[in-house]
Amino acid sequence: MALTKQMCDLKTISEYLNVSVPYIRKLVRAKMIPYYKFGNRLKFDIKEINEWIESHRQEERKSILLF
Secondary structure, eight states: OOOOOOEEOHHHHHHHHTSOHHHHHHHHHTTOSOOEEETTEEEEEHHHHHHHHHHTOOOOOOOOOOO
């Protein structure tokens, strides 16, 4: 059984998530985002990133009317 993962580099994942590279580095340092490290290179599995996004999804708030 072959191990196949769609891996992305730091720049690609920052573009995918529409956030800056320094912000992704901050998430990595805090171990808040799934990543792999090969030597000094960071890699991200797209499937794991999508699962991570879903697990951090915030429910929509219902409007509160104040009278």
